[in-house]
Amino acid sequence: MRVVICEDEILIAEHLSTIVKSFGYDVVGIAHNKKDMKELLKRTDPQIALIDIRMEGRYDGIEIGEHILLNHNFPLIYITAHSDTEIIQKALKTKPAGYIIKPFKAMDIFTAINIAMENFSAARTETFIMIKDGYKSVKLYHYEILFLKSDNNYVEVYTDKTLYIERISLEGMLNTINSDRFMKVHRSFAVNLDHIKELKSRELVVGKHLIPVSRKYIKEFKEKIGLE
Structure with missing residues (x-):
């Protein structure tokens, strides 16, 4: 398991890293x-993040949590010595x-990481749609979908390996998926935010595909992923 740590106190960060490594996990940064x-986060591919809520006297950890929620797809665990209700409420919004809680024990870390990953894996596999594949219907998990492309009265559903075609409108398919991780970026395209690799001017790199972003949606898209 690949773990990233964000903690402003160097000794605590090193202690936390030692604990994580003792369980056989990789600290990638x-x-x-x-x-x-x-x-x-740009140059690593973590599976979970451990983040101190308060760093250098500010609650920067919550801002990092917001960034992860909007731009990445892995669980985060907050580390804190504070129990202020208002701060906890703000942190909860980042899911x-x-x-x-500091001071922590090794078993606290082990338990928190394993519960987080178990719940994340369960949630990831529970969200799916049924889609036609020839004469049969197959279960397609949300995380498998890269993007949707409208073609008149049909929607092309792209995954890494397979293209599915469903007789439905783009809006209808988005309603069926019913997930805030999918967003319309063009009258003919909607993308899974978790698969966006790069924004190039008015195009998105999604997997091996280039997806156009129209002027109508560019501002909303940038706000959604935290660029504005």
Whole structure:
């Protein structure tokens, strides 16, 4: 399991890293502030993040949580020495997979990580649609879908391996999927935000595909992923 850590106190970060490694997990990076954490997320492929809520006197951990929620698809666990109700309420909006209270023990870390990953895996496999494939219907999980393309009265559903075609409107398919991880970016295209690799001017790199983003949707899209 690949773990990233964001903790401004170097000794605590190193102690946390040692604990995580003792369970056989890989620590793919440690950041000590918000800026470094965002850079770390660009060049690593973590499966879970451990984030201190308060760093350098500010609640930057929550901002990082918001960034992960909008731009990535893995669980995060907050580490905190604070129990302020207002701060906890703000943190909850980023949908964390758990909390670890300082001072922590090794078993606290182990338990939190394993519960978070178990719940994340279960949630990921539970969200699916049934879609026609020839004369049969197959279960297609949301995370498998890269993007949707409208073609008159049909929608082409793209995955890494297969193209499915369903007789339905693009809006109808989005209603069927019913997930805030899917967003319309063009009158003929909707994308799974979890599969976006890059934004090039007015095009998105999704898997091996280039998806156009129209002027009508560009502002809303940038706000959604935290670019504005």
